[in-house]
Amino acid sequence: MNDAAGTFEWAQVLESAEAGELALDPGVASNLDAVCDRYISRLDQMLDTVRVVDKISGFGTFPSATVLEQKFSLKAAGGDHSLEVVLMQHIDAVKLAKQAVAKAIQNFLEQDTASGDHISGTTP
Template structure:
């Protein structure tokens, strides 16, 4: 779970959007893709910056220092809940959210167009 948001919820919403059950007015959704892109850029910057944490130093030559160095390195990369994994989970969730918004807007526009076509094809009594 990412900061209280279960990534499975975004997958569920994506399924609903793909099946046409979810729609979003383009006026409400406008700008959300940019928000997602900006957040992805920030997360990518953090991911690149965090690469410096892969090789930590300054813990000394004693075994306890080496153990601490390994422990803290795993917090950044390689561990189950490492910074690397958490950042990647965030990026995946944002990409899915962006996909949900795009599909939901597409659904709204499609239904709107179908309705407009229905009115266009309606004969007006004379």
């Protein structure tokens, strides 16, 4: 699958977050989850629309019409570089981004708790 939507990059960010190398303050990242959910919802709606028009017709009865119907149908859905594939790649990328942000927030909270515990242990 082509990586036009940045899935590879978000997978690397998620890997960094899972390794504890990335932390985000929940106050800074608080709305990112909702933004990702809204974007995924919009992409899902577009994907549903594309799947409705996956069979394009009306080019006539000439042999070239059949070729055009196939060509344009594959641009909508079923082809390697179809709109359907691109939308699914974007959905995957946003899901990875959402996971990376969630893990980075978790890392921040864990570090904050550990720092607080350390400070509490050193003060009388």
